[in-house]
Amino acid sequence: MPNPVVIALGRIVQKAAELRGGGSALPGLVVEKLDPHFAANVLGQLPRGVVLVSGTNGKTTTVKIVAELLTAAGLNVFTNNTGSNFMRGVISSLLRKVSLGGRLDADIAVLELDEAHAVNFVESVAPRYTLLLNVMRDQLDRFGEIDYTAELLSVVARKTVDVVVLNREDSRLAAIPERERLLATVQWFGLAGGLRAEFPEDDALYDEEPREEPGDETDAAEGAAEAFADTVLLTGFSDATATLELDRSVYEARLALKGIYNAFNATAALALVHAIVPETPAALLVDALAGIHSAFGRGESLEVDGQPLELVLVKNPGGFRLALRSYDPTDSATMLAINDDYADGRDMSWLFDVGFSSLGGTGVAVVSGTRAWDMALRLSYDEVGVGVVQRDLNAALELLVAAGAGRPKRIYCTYTAMLALRKLLAARTEVERIR
Amino acid sequence: MSTHRLTILNLYPRHMNIYGDAGNLLVVQRRLEWRGIEARIVGFNPGDEVALLAGADIILGGGGQDSGQALVQPDLLRIAPALGARVEEGVPTLAVCGSFQLFGNYFKTFEGEIIEGIGLFNLHTVGGTERLIGNIVTQSTEFGELIGYENHSGKTWLGEGLAPLARVVSGAGNNGSDGTEGARYHNALGTYLHGPFLPKNPRVADFLIATAFKQRYGEDAELPPLRAPGALGGRNVGSGDSGGLGSGGNGVGSGGTEDREAEQDGVERYTEQARRVARSRPR
Numbered sequence: 001m002p003n004p005v006v007i008a009l010g011r012i013v014q015k016a017a018e019l020r021g022g023g024s025a026l027p028g029l030v031v032e033k034l035d036p037h038f039a040a041n042v043l044g045q046l047p048r049g050v051v052l053v054s055g056t057n058g059k060t061t062t063v064k065i066v067a068e069l070l071t072a073a074g075l076n077v078f079t080n081n082t083g084s085n086f087m088r089g090v091i092s093s094l095l096r097k098v099s100l101g102g103r104l105d106a107d108i109a110v111l112e113l114d115e116a117h118a119v120n121f122v123e124s125v126a127p128r129y130t131l132l133l134n135v136m137r138d139q140l141d142r143f144g145e146i147d148y149t150a151e152l153l154s155v156v157a158r159k160t161v162d163v164v165v166l167n168r169e170d171s172r173l174a175a176i177p178e179r180e181r182l183l184a185t186v187q188w189f190g191l192a193g194g195l196r197a198e199f200p201e202d203d204a205l206y207d208e209e210p211r212e213e214p215g216d217e218t219d220a221a222e223g224a225a226e227a228f229a230d231t232v233l234l235t236g237f238s239d240a241t242a243t244l245e246l247d248r249s250v251y252e253a254r255l256a257l258k259g260i261y262n263a264f265n266a267t268a269a270l271a272l273v274h275a276i277v278p279e280t281p282a283a284l285l286v287d288a289l290a291g292i293h294s295a296f297g298r299g300e301s302l303e304v305d306g307q308p309l310e311l312v313l314v315k316n317p318g319g320f321r322l323a324l325r326s327y328d329p330t331d332s333a334t335m336l337a338i339n340d341d342y343a344d345g346r347d348m349s350w351l352f353d354v355g356f357s358s359l360g361g362t363g364v365a366v367v368s369g370t371r372a373w374d375m376a377l378r379l380s381y382d383e384v385g386v387g388v389v390q391r392d393l394n395a396a397l398e399l400l401v402a403a404g405a406g407r408p409k410r411i412y413c414t415y416t417a418m419l420a421l422r423k424l425l426a427a428r429t430e431v432e433r434i435r
Numbered sequence: 436m437s438t439h440r441l442t443i444l445n446l447y448p449r450h451m452n453i454y455g456d457a458g459n460l461l462v463v464q465r466r467l468e469w470r471g472i473e474a475r476i477v478g479f480n481p482g483d484e485v486a487l488l489a490g491a492d493i494i495l496g497g498g499g500q501d502s503g504q505a506l507v508q509p510d511l512l513r514i515a516p517a518l519g520a521r522v523e524e525g526v527p528t529l530a531v532c533g534s535f536q537l538f539g540n541y542f543k544t545f546e547g548e549i550i551e552g553i554g555l556f557n558l559h560t561v562g563g564t565e566r567l568i569g570n571i572v573t574q575s576t577e578f579g580e581l582i583g584y585e586n587h588s589g590k591t592w593l594g595e596g597l598a599p600l601a602r603v604v605s606g607a608g609n610n611g612s613d614g615t616e617g618a619r620y621h622n623a624l625g626t627y628l629h630g631p632f633l634p635k636n637p638r639v640a641d642f643l644i645a646t647a648f649k650q651r652y653g654e655d656a657e658l659p660p661l662r663a664p665g666a667l668g669g670r671n672v673g674s675g676d677s678g679g680l681g682s683g684g685n686g687v688g689s690g691g692t693e694d695r696e697a698e699q700d701g702v703e704r705y706t707e708q709a710r711r712v713a714r715s716r717p718r
Contacts, residue, residue, distance in 0.1 A: 137453075145453070145500040340716060346569065347584045348713075352458030352631055370716070373708035377634055380702045381458075381465050383664055389708070 002042055002102035006035045010095045027095055028088025039087070040124045041102065042094050048075065048108035050125055051276065054118040054156060055133030055167075056149070057319040058265040060295040061257070062133060063112040065269035070108060072288035073273065073280040078106035086117040108276070115152040122159035130160040130184070131272040133265070135172045136318035137353060138345070146172070160184045163275040165268065168231060169199060188231040189271040191264070192245070195234060198260055198325060232271035237263045242289075246274060246282050254290040259326030261319075262294070302425055305401060309409040309425070313418050316345075317353035323412060324354070329362045333404025336379075337393060337417035338369040344414040348374045356382040363387060365403040368396030369417045393420050439659070440473040441647050444491035447499070447507045448478045451533055454586065454629040456497030459529065462633040462640050463493060470659040472648070481510040488517045491526060492647040498532030498629050508550060511537055515553035522555055525650065527643040528623040531632060535617065535625035536560045536589055545588075556618045556625055557594035558609075564588065569718035571606025571628060573616040578638045580604070581616075582713045583628030591627075593618060600626050606718070622646050635710055637702075663702040 014027040031038050043050050053063050067079040080093040090111055098104050113121050115135075135150045150172035157164045158180050166173045168190030177186050191199065235250070236243030242253045242263040255263060266289055273285055294301075302309045312327070314320040340346050348371055356379055363385030367376045372391045379386055387403060390396040400409055413421055445460050460476065467474040479487055488494075499507065511518075522528055530538045535556075542550040545562040552559075568586045575581055581601050590610035593599060599609070600617030608616035608627065617626035624639065626632060633640040641661075648658050 147500050147502050346716070347454065347586065349455030349458070349584060349629060349631055352455030352461065352634070371709075371712065373705055373712050374631070377702070377705040377709045378458075378631075380663070380705055381461050381634060383465075386701065389705075391712075 002035060002038050002098070004100045004102065006031055006038065007095065007098060007100055007102060009034065010091075014092065014095055025086075025088045025092075028091035031091050031095065032088060037124065039091055039094060039121075042098055042104050043109055043125050045104060046078075046106060046109055048276070049128035049161075051108060051110045051129040051131070051272070052118060052121070052127040052156065052160070053110065053112050053131045053133070053272075054115055054153060055131075055173075056115075056136040056138045056316060057322070058133050058261065058268070059112040059114070061262060062131065062265045062269050063110055064295045065257075065266055065289070065292050066131070066272055067110045068292045069269060069273040069285050069288055070110065070276065072284065073277045075107045075277070076105065078104060078109040080111050086114065087121055090121070115149050115156075118156045119152045122156050127156075127160050128162040129165070129272060129276055130156055130163075131165040131268055132157065132167065132173050132176075133268055134167055134170045134318070136316055137350065138316035138318075154180050157182060157184070163187055163272075165189060165272045165275060167268065169196060186230070187271055187275050189264075189268045190231055190233050191235075192233045193235040193243075195237065195260070198322075199264065200321065232267055232274065234264055234267040242266065244270065244286065246270065246286075249282065251282065251286045253286045256290060256293050258294065259323070261322040261326055266292075304409065304425065304428055305405070307404070307406065307408050309411070311418055311421060311425075312410060312412045313415065314412050315415060317350050320350075320354040320412070324356070324358050327410060329359050329410075332408035332410045333365045333400060334359060334362065335366040335368060335396065335400045335409065335411040336364055336375050337396065337411055337413040337421065338367075338371045338375045339414045339417045339420075340369075340371045341416045344416050351375060351378040356384050360384045366390060366396050366400045368393050369414065372396075393417060394424055397421065397424055439471070439648070439652065440475055441467055441492040441644070441651060442475045442477060442490050443467075443493045443495060444477050444479055444488065446479050446494065446496040446534060447481065447503075447510075448497075449480060450503035450507050451497040451499040453498045453500055453503070454532065454584075455631055456495075456531060456629070458631040459497070459531065459633040459640075460495055462637065463495070463643060465663075466637065466640050466644060466661060469661050469663045470644070471662075472644075472659065481507060485514050485517045488514065488521055491521060492651055493643050494518070494521065494526060494528040496528075496530040496534030496538070498534065504533045504537060505550075508537060511553055512551065515555075518553065519555055522621055522623045525622045525646070527646040527650075529633075529639070529643060530556075530623065530625045532587060532627055532629045535627065536587075536591065538623070538625055539591065540594070542589060555623060556620055557597045558591055558618055558625075559594070560589040560591045562589050567607035567611055567627075569606060570713060570716050571608065571616070572604040572714055573601035573606070573608065573628070574604050575601035577619075578636065578642065580710075581626075581628060581632075581636050581639070582710050583626075583632050583635060584713075585627045586629065587627055600624055635706065635713060637706055 010027050010031040013030045017026045053059055063079055067077045070077045078097060080090045132153050135146055137146055154176050157176050162184050164184045165187045168174055168188040233245040234242060235245050237260050240255050242255055244251045244253055270285060312323050314323050365387040367386055367389045372389050376386050376389045388399055390399055443463055464474040477487055536542050537552050538555040539552040539558040539560055540554050541552050542560045566588045571583055571585045573581045585606060592610060593615055598619045599615035600619050603614050603616050645658050
């Protein structure tokens with residue numbers, strides 16, 4: 001059991017950090033130093049264990065969906081919903097919820113961890129369930145290579161006890177069961193019905209011919225469905241309705257979440273939750289999807305001057321490409337906000353792994369962020385018109401409001417730009433407070 | 436329509452593309468098109484006909500992951516005689532990061548394994564554990580200040596008679612100790628500045644284009660002038676309201692005046708400003 005003194009001290013540090021307006025890292029650091037087994041001891045008591053979600057894109061939204069589906073299934077869920085996806089963030093979230101006696105009032109924990117922190121985490125806590133979403137180019141200045149990132153996730157899969165849920169469409173993740181001797185059974189989520197073309201892998205960017213669709217179910221014989229009994233598929237998507245295939249049944253799911261990539265995140269979440277609570281009817285879970293909204297800064301919609309303003313977080317080329325495919329630029333005024341702090345990635349190369357021609361028809365009203373000029377330069381080589389370049393986010397926001405008067409607005413932004421924009425927007429409108 | 440056409444041979448696009456290398460290809464392509472020159476792009480993949488090299492006016496090679504480099508290395512050795520002959524003829528060539536290393540004599544991995552290169556550049560590279568990562572500024576006698584981003588664990592040492600492309604002003608460069616960056620042999624350039632190297636350093640792109648143009652159409656042929664679309668590219672942004680936009684802002688290092696000028700001259704202005712910002716960013 002964790003020491004009450006450690007918990008009390010951690011809480012004091014947490015309060016002090018909050019008063020100073022600081023983040024969640026410091027209290028986590030202090031507790032980690034005082035008691036390296038704190039997280040393992042607290043999480044170890046949970047009757048249904050720990051669920052870990054990792055991968056490059058979609059972690060925060062997927063964890064939110066998983067947590068809400070498990071709640072719909074009747075479980076008491078703990079989750080690190082601060083978006084700080086590292087060990088110290090988990091400890092900070094635990095500090096808020098744990099009793100002084102070290103008890104956590106929950107049945108199960110659903111945790112989001114980035115690839116590097118997930119590896120550290122599984123060294124001390126073996127997850128019962130792991131969901132691996134994708135491996136894409138992201139912060140190569142931190143991780144070096146995507147092959148290396150994939151290896152980190154292999155380790156996480158190896159340490160998982162009960163079920164590993166993998167993305168069938170991601171070649172690096174799909175290879176894990178062949179490469180690793182897994183303790184856990186493998187479940188899959190995937191795409192069918194021509195949707196694969198909507199999710200190009202980084203590797204496929206330079207292919208001259210589109211990928212074939214091996215094992216496409218549309219022309220598969222009746223008996224072949226058996227082969228996919230362990231796979232949850234997204235087979236169709238239009239507007240706010242996703243068609244899902246689960247246990248050989250087809251479901252139409254209404255989604256409050258926007259964009260095809262969130263429909264795929266929902267598919268992943270459904271595959272995971274179905275593995276955790278197989279006794280819960282799938283129809284109940286599918287219905288619950290309709291009530292789940294985006295996580296903060298992940299396609300969340302605010303209101304500015306009586307018009308919706310959408311914040312879309314873009315962290316890496318794969319995510320940026322999917323985001324651009326998910327929204328129709330003609331319905332709103334567009335702003336791009338690109339920062340290059342550590343959390344955004346310092347290297348601007350990634351902007352050249354994204355094609356921006358889809359914005360060519362409307363142009364981009366405002367380009368902002370520390371690397372606004374890099375973004376404008378990138379757009380100019382795709383011959384996309386730029387209204388104005390304004391590095392300062394506050395001034396840029398004013399310009400967007402003016403340029404998009406009477407129309408909806410959409411801002412694609414990197415991580416630190418999103419945090420800054422949320423603060424600025426909070427002064428204008430009601431923005432959900434996050435701790 | 437256009438009377439001129441140049442062929443860009445892109446070496447191993449599928450395997451050597453890790454840091455936005457497509458940006459270098461795109462810049463050459465657009466800057467050809469903006470001069471009214473048709474750009475023909477040929478992707479060269481492992482196993483392709485060596486004869487494809489004969490038609491290349493410009494050769495580009497990008498960076499790869501270890502796995503990508505291991506995959507293309509045998510094929511690069513296969514085409515080395517033909518590729519070497521083209522470089523000796525003076526075909527403008529740009530080899531970035533992984534390609535730069537493979538264009539050398541050999542790469543000695545951290546574990547001591549020797550990976551043979553094609554010996555186009557008299558240099559060798561030694562793998563290390565420390566990655567040299569960050570913004571980098573260099574000075575080249577021919578191209579002036581070159582600005583970019585580097586990310587490599589190999590340290591490259593130039594052999595006798597091989598000139599560097601530039602001298603390091605800030606950053607690591609070839610090896611972090613002798614102040615050299617990249618290499619230059621005939622019209623072949625090697626560099627660790629990756630991804631948007633050409634976007635931020637269009638003088639190098641224009642050198643590749645001008646050199647290729649003269650080789651294809653003769654010393655006396657006149658390179659058509661560059662006519663890049665303006666910032667608005669003839670398109671209307673913000674419902675005809677954009678004239679009023681430029682004057683609104685007054686933020687970090689970019690006031691309204693700057694922005695209005697940007698509207699008149701997109702690419703060149705953006706390039707200058709992006710260079711200015713990159714120069715000022717921490718490593």
